[in-house]
Amino acid sequence: MKKIIPLEEGDYYLTPEGYRCFTEQYLLKRGYCCESNCRHCPYGFNEKKVKS
Numbered sequence: 001m002k003k004i005i006p007l008e009e010g011d012y013y014l015t016p017e018g019y020r021c022f023t024e025q026y027l028l029k030r031g032y033c034c035e036s037n038c039r040h041c042p043y044g045f046n047e048k049k050v051k052s
Contacts, residue, residue, distance in 0.1 A: 023040050024040040
């Protein structure tokens, strides 16, 4: 079961399209890489490297 991490200031921002974009701060608190090619991934995931 994954724990719920409460959102704090600086954990995300809204893109011009209205989507929530999680920051490196939040992704580090989450503690793992989801391999979804997040814009601010602190874990170094790169979809292009996986597909090669």
